[in-house]
Amino acid sequence: MCSHQLPSATADRGLPHIIAAHPEQGWTLLCDGAIVFDDTGELRPDGSVTEPHRGPAGRLAVAA
Secondary structure, three states, rough: OOOOOOOOOOOOOOOOOOOEEEOOOEEEOOOOEEEEEEOOOOOOOOEEEEOOOOOOOOOOOOOO
């Protein structure tokens, strides 16, 4: 796992970066060992889980 210290001072300094992306399967592996899913859920390296956090559905568009 990396320490998230990028060589240059950028806006994303300290944030984990993508190691492997599999959009066809709906997940991304980050350098800190976390797996992030397309539904906004997350599986952390320590085994903890972040539940998907979705906004309210609101009104859905319907094709006429």
